[in-house]
Amino acid sequence: MDRIRIVGGRxxxxxxxxxxxxxxxxxxMIASLLTRETLTLENTPSVADVGMLLQILSHHGxxxxxxxxxxxxEPHAARTLHLAARRIVDITAPYDLVSKMRASFWVIAPLLxxxxxxxxxxxGGCAIGTRPVDLLLMALEKLGVSIEIEAGYVHAWAPKxxxxxxxxxxxxxxxxxxxxxxxxxxxxxxxxxTNAAREPxxxxxxxxxxxxxxxxxxxxxATLEIEGVGALxxxxxxxxxxxxxxxxxxxxxxxxxxxxxxxxxxxxxLQSALDILSQAGAEISPTNEGIRVRRDGAGISxxxxxxxxxxxxxxxxxxxxxxLMTKAKGRSRITETIFENRFMHVQELARLGARIKLDGDVAxxxxxxxxxxxxxxxxxxxxxxxxxxxxLAARGESIVNRVYHLDRGFEHxxxxxxxxxxxxxxxxxxx
Ligand code: UD1
Numbered sequence: 136m137d138r139i140r141i142v143g144g145r146x147x148x149x150x151x152x153x154x155x156x157x158x159x160x161x162x163x164m165i166a167s168l169l170t171r172e173t174l175t176l177e178n179t180p181s182v183a184d185v186g187m188l189l190q191i192l193s194h195h196g197x198x199x200x201x202x203x204x205x206x207x208x209e210p211h212a213a214r215t216l217h218l219a220a221r222r223i224v225d226i227t228a229p230y231d232l233v234s235k236m237r238a239s240f241w242v243i244a245p246l247l248x249x250x251x252x253x254x255x256x257x258x259g260g261c262a263i264g265t266r267p268v269d270l271l272l273m274a275l276e277k278l279g280v281s282i283e284i285e286a287g288y289v290h291a292w293a294p295k296x297x298x299x300x301x302x303x304x305x306x307x308x309x310x311x312x313x314x315x316x317x318x319x320x321x322x323x324x325x326x327x328x329t330n331a332a333r334e335p336x337x338x339x340x341x342x343x344x345x346x347x348x349x350x351x352x353x354x355x356x357a358t359l360e361i362e363g364v365g366a367l368x369x370x371x372x373x374x375x376x377x378x379x380x381x382x383x384x385x386x387x388x389x390x391x392x393x394x395x396x397x398x399x400x401x402x403x404x405l406q407s408a409l410d411i412l413s414q415a416g417a418e419i420s421p422t423n424e425g426i427r428v429r430r431d432g433a434g435i436s437x438x439x440x441x442x443x444x445x446x447x448x449x450x451x452x453x454x455x456x457x458x459l460m461t462k463a464k465g466r467s468r469i470t471e472t473i474f475e476n477r478f479m480h481v482q483e484l485a486r487l488g489a490r491i492k493l494d495g496d497v498a499x500x501x502x503x504x505x506x507x508x509x510x511x512x513x514x515x516x517x518x519x520x521x522x523x524x525x526x527l528a529a530r531g532e533s534i535v536n537r538v539y540h541l542d543r544g545f546e547h548x549x550x551x552x553x554x555x556x557x558x559x560x561x562x563x564x565x566x
Contacts, residue, residue, distance in 0.1 A: 389417040
């Protein structure tokens with residue numbers, strides 16, 4: 136298992152190219168199942184989750200090719216993907232595939248739309264809370280789908296095809312909105328979706344569906360109106376920049392100090408997080424090429440944060456922000472409202488000397504003047520990168536173990552940070 140070794144104390148100077156958003160690339164790839172024609176996706180990130188989803192999609196019959204692979208990249212590392220589901224060969228998504236990546240559950244919508252039936256394994260428990268799929272199933276039922284849970288599988292069928300309906304989400308769900316949009320695009324008649332997720336990745340998927348011939352009104356808004364069509368066509372789409380990667384590096388610069396241009400980053404995708412970072416003492420300036428983030432000698436101020444659906448502060452940046460607050464002046468109160476148990480990074484940050492108290496969904500972080508390097512363990516994708524951020528500002532050496540969590544969602548992290556002067560290297564082999 137690879138590890139990452141970091142020696143803290145360097146400021147970061149230079150520029151980092153922001154990759155395409157993993158959380159848009161995954162549902163966009165799944166959308167390829169909606170059509171017999173080729174869907175071309177540019178700017179897909181070279182991350183393990185994309186490679187994993189390619190394997191899952193090929194199990195259902197998607198033929199794919201990958202352009203722009205670089206020497207030394209992992210197999211299936213991606214740039215431009217061409218995906219074609221001319222024939223769906225399997226309507227079952229088995230446990231061993233779905234359990235590896237939760238988002239693969241979303242294949243249920245296109246399988247139903249194309250084949251009238253799907254058998255998809257329940258994703259099961261997850262390290263950041265129970266993460267149920269009840270709302271995804273509710274949305275499908277509103278579109279005329281019958282559902283039975285059998286031996287850990289969702290068996291869903293719609294012998295007369297999908298039929299437009301009204302879907303009102305009692306809670307905002309990204310996966311639920313993707314599922315509803317994809318199914319409704321090929322349903323007979325009109326669908327109204329209210330309280331839809333407004334995350335930029337949802338809007339990116341909707342924009343791609345529109346290019347494929349879907350009739351969707353209200354892209355990017357909480358109310359979506361979809362007029363079903365008989366078939367969708369191929370399309371060419373460029374994945375939007377990753378706002379979580381952007382926010383992560385912005386927080387790394389705020390933590391370590393320095394001056395870094397985040398190339399291709401779009402401020403509008405993460406304004407709430409940038410506002411919080413400014414309050415914490417970072418200088419944020421949008422430029423023509425991206426976002427410039429600076430922090431000089433000034434210290435980090437404590438700021439309170441509550442996670443919320445877009446346009447609020449993203450839960451996927453909560454762990455990284457907590458890492459920053461471990462060195463702030465004073466106490467910061469961080470409230471997690473989206474996922475239960477999303478505080479697993481707390482005990483690892485404590486190993487670096489952070490002072491954090493947990494009280495239900497609130498973490499109280501008392502800033503310390505110095506963190507100390509230590510061996511730490513990555514527990515999930517976002518938690519693991521929070522340890523990297525803390526280690527950049529810790530005295531001495533830290534080893535982050537289990538970096539396969541990082542590789543699921545961050546493209547060439549050590550190269551990007553190393554290119555800005557951080558002392559960071561990947562160590563191969565077992566731990
Ligand atoms: C997506 C993102 C993930 C991000 C999350 C919230 C991808 C691949 N993943 O995950 O990185 O952290 O959005 O922004 O895009 N819920 C239910 N029932 C359901 C579905 C969800 O109760 O059927 C709950 C969840 O437990 C959670 C909340 O709704 O409390 C939001 O979850 P959701 O937006 O669905 O997250 P994902 O789509 O899984």
